Amino acid sequence: MSIWDDTQYWVQWQVPVCAFIVAAPAVLALRYVKKLKAQPFDYADLWTPCWKNFSPVWLLYYRAFAFVCLAWMLYEMVVFAGAFCFFFYTQWTFALVMVYFALGTIVSAYGCRLSSKKPHSKNGDSAESVQRELEEIQQKVGLWGYLMLITYQLIGGIHSLNAVFLILDTALNRLPLLWSGFAYFVLWSCLYVTFQWVIRACGFYEWWPYPFLELNTPWAPIWYFSLALVHVLCYWIYVQIEKIKISVLPGLFPQAFVGSF
Structure with missing residues (x-):
């Protein structure tokens, strides 16, 4: 031309x-x-399952498993087609879902660590030290958490395998899908x-x-x-x-x- x-x-x-x-x-x-x-935001909803007696550790394991599977498949696509595969919207959404599970794994890991640290010590200095550490962890989770929540609003465009992993995560997590999040989509x-x-x-x-x-x-x-x-x-x-x-x-x-x- x-x-x-x-x-x-x-x-x-x-x-x-x-x-x-x-x-x-x-x-x-x-x-x-x-x-x-x-929107009201509760840090615990990022890593706490929506089922009682279901440990956050299992949600962490699931998200880590989903991330590894998606990362491996995306790697295979790139090896086969190179950067050309990212010309297609399918790979964009696939990569986005992978990012969501990566963030979810990080946030769940922080959440599990946060849940395991409770300032119940009778020693005042020790309790204050633990409390400070909890606040620091929550601040870190806050940044990752907002990124994770934003990514969750973007995943309305679903494809086959993406749908399986996302619907399972939706069935387990306590994150809301907000209509205002449609803006990100x-x-x-x-x-x-x-x-x-x-x-x-x-x-x-x-x-x-x-x-x-x-x-x-x-x-x-x-x-x-x-x-x-x-x-x-x-x-x-x-x-x-x-x-x-x-x-x-x-x-x-x-x-x-x-x-x-």
């Missing part, structure tokens, strides 16, 4: 329309990002589309990894708008899974289930 042809490609009427369809939700999402931080997808536009405009390749990203068609705005609606549907489905968890399970297991904050 010549420089002239490439210029003609980007001045078609559907390009600014599609750009607006991508940019408008991103701008709105940025306005709602701060709402997630305003939108920003993540807009970032991917922007990434594709930039590398396409820079001439790294002359094709799109997904046909619905193609701009050289009068149907492009419809495809982009439909894609936006699909994101709402995906997140809605995962929110319904969360609602079923907190509304159905307490009735089925009143003595065993513990709700989220």
